[in-house]
Amino acid sequence: MIDLDTPTLLEITLRTLGVCLTSLSIALLLGVPLGIWLGSRLFPGRRWLLGLVNSGMGAPPVVIGLIVAQMFYRSGPLGHFELWYSVQAMVVAQVLLALPLVIALVVAAVASLDPDWQLQVKTLGIPTPWRMLLLLREIRLGLLAAVIAALGGTLSEVGAVMQTGGNLEGETRVLTTSILMYTQMGLFESAYALAAVLLGLMLVLAGLLTWVQYGERR
Amino acid sequence: MKTALLAENLEILKKSKGGDFELIIPELAIYRDEVLVILGPNGSGKSTLLRTLAGVDIPYAGTLKQKTNGRVTMVFQRPIAFAGSVLHNARIALRAQGLSKQVVEKRSQDALTHFGIAHLSERPASELSGGELRRLALARAFALEPAVLLLDEPFDDLDARAQEALSTDLRNAVAQTGTAVVVVTHDLQRAALVSDRIAVLLQGRMRQIGTQSEVLNQPVDRETAELVGMSNLIQAELDSQGLAHFGSGQAIQTKSVNSPGPVYIGLRPEHLKLELSLQGQTILNEVRVTALASDGLLTTLHLDWGGETLRTHLVAGRGLARQIDIGTPLSLSVLPEDVHILSRN
Numbered sequence: 130m131i132d133l134d135t136p137t138l139l140e141i142t143l144r145t146l147g148v149c150l151t152s153l154s155i156a157l158l159l160g161v162p163l164g165i166w167l168g169s170r171l172f173p174g175r176r177w178l179l180g181l182v183n184s185g186m187g188a189p190p191v192v193i194g195l196i197v198a199q200m201f202y203r204s205g206p207l208g209h210f211e212l213w214y215s216v217q218a219m220v221v222a223q224v225l226l227a228l229p230l231v232i233a234l235v236v237a238a239v240a241s242l243d244p245d246w247q248l249q250v251k252t253l254g255i256p257t258p259w260r261m262l263l264l265l266r267e268i269r270l271g272l273l274a275a276v277i278a279a280l281g282g283t284l285s286e287v288g289a290v291m292q293t294g295g296n297l298e299g300e301t302r303v304l305t306t307s308i309l310m311y312t313q314m315g316l317f318e319s320a321y322a323l324a325a326v327l328l329g330l331m332l333v334l335a336g337l338l339t340w341v342q343y344g345e346r347r
Numbered sequence: 348m349k350t351a352l353l354a355e356n357l358e359i360l361k362k363s364k365g366g367d368f369e370l371i372i373p374e375l376a377i378y379r380d381e382v383l384v385i386l387g388p389n390g391s392g393k394s395t396l397l398r399t400l401a402g403v404d405i406p407y408a409g410t411l412k413q414k415t416n417g418r419v420t421m422v423f424q425r426p427i428a429f430a431g432s433v434l435h436n437a438r439i440a441l442r443a444q445g446l447s448k449q450v451v452e453k454r455s456q457d458a459l460t461h462f463g464i465a466h467l468s469e470r471p472a473s474e475l476s477g478g479e480l481r482r483l484a485l486a487r488a489f490a491l492e493p494a495v496l497l498l499d500e501p502f503d504d505l506d507a508r509a510q511e512a513l514s515t516d517l518r519n520a521v522a523q524t525g526t527a528v529v530v531v532t533h534d535l536q537r538a539a540l541v542s543d544r545i546a547v548l549l550q551g552r553m554r555q556i557g558t559q560s561e562v563l564n565q566p567v568d569r570e571t572a573e574l575v576g577m578s579n580l581i582q583a584e585l586d587s588q589g590l591a592h593f594g595s596g597q598a599i600q601t602k603s604v605n606s607p608g609p610v611y612i613g614l615r616p617e618h619l620k621l622e623l624s625l626q627g628q629t630i631l632n633e634v635r636v637t638a639l640a641s642d643g644l645l646t647t648l649h650l651d652w653g654g655e656t657l658r659t660h661l662v663a664g665r666g667l668a669r670q671i672d673i674g675t676p677l678s679l680s681v682l683p684e685d686v687h688i689l690s691r692n
Contacts, residue, residue, distance in 0.1 A: 243423075243425060243427050245423040245424075245425065245427060246427055248398075248401075248403050248421075248423070249421070249422075249427040251403070252401050252402075252403065252419070252420045252421040253420055253439075253440040253443075253487070253488070253491065254418050254420070254440060254443070254444065254491065255439065255440055255443040256443055259439075259442075259443040263429055263430075263439065266429070266430045266431070267429065267430050269430070
């Protein structure tokens, strides 16, 4: 028996999309400039930073969730924001998980450009804002890969969002935490219904991005 | 000649896997309306010098003075195309400078037409062949109407016909725009194709700068002579009458009188005149063919001249080239003005 009505399903799905797309947008806003900077500059400590980013890609979500949860816990260093078990805390955890993926894939895309690419743009007298636009266009396939990877990571994440959001009904419940909850309750039909929605979302979004990527390659 | 760019007392550190070394350029003037070729072997510092002239690498001493208005731009050894169509590539730098749409259209179309790729305007630049990509890089640079254009090995990976066509288009573009062009290459034939002047760079030092004819026919030292194709270099003693005596007992008349001493005699392969020896004829300078090889266009001959080895070329399959074989005796003559004298010190 499915213990789930349509408005609730819609609410959970929209919240999931909201958390996922907000985290993704923040991760892209922070990660793309950082990735471009790391990929195009040589400076002492760069290798160390790249190592840190690469390690971040493999960071266990529960550990990130633990750290963020503790930060926002009432007695934690950011407790005064009163964000423990909130959508905002979930977004922070998701951003921390997606950020290394975005940075690493952008670094790889920038590093794959011809070493003289930046110099060619410079000697043609192309001003900085135009250079950035040209660069983004040049690394668009790498950017799409970063978006797909980060989207997959944030949409399917469960451990960290459970720790930071707490799966509160009507407040922080998202698709993954609901599936976990219904599974633990033995309500497998509801869990499967939510899983189908999650998979459908993933397929539509990733499929759309892959179609764009494929179109570019052609 | 109006100077477009003047480099004075440049000292540049060239970093390479084989070891770092210093490039020292006391003075290098680049003129409007001419093609200056910087010729040197691989690793001599040509590209480093070019990047310094472009302002990409910073010298640790010396000055670069731009004497005319306009941009100094560069086309790299591996031509770089931006994502998008050929036309987008030709337009992008012009649009970024805020020029009007009409000016951008005219300049980009003119440049593409000049370099023979206007018909490829809508094609993605990533689909161009190596030669087309080079033409696009040149068109994009010329569309900017730069004061100085720096080209790093622009003929790389092109067949002989494409090199010739590109050099003609390049020369025409220089004539039309007055742009000062600097080309770096390690290849003498490519240098000869486009140059008004040649600067010889060896081990980070500018050995000689002069017109094409000066550098090819009057190299200043033995290494320069070898680099510019003066492949016949023989040790000799010059007497006060201008006669150069070789160890083999042979002698040759030069135009240098009153400066006796040990010298190298330099003879360009194309300046050796060879004739079949006729029976009964007294031959002053007899040579014998010791080796010959043909690439279909030219036959390269190795000649023994009383113990000295000389090298020359004949047009393959024609005239003398059809009548000789290994061991054939030939009569050698050289005009005194074609005998170049190099100090042995």
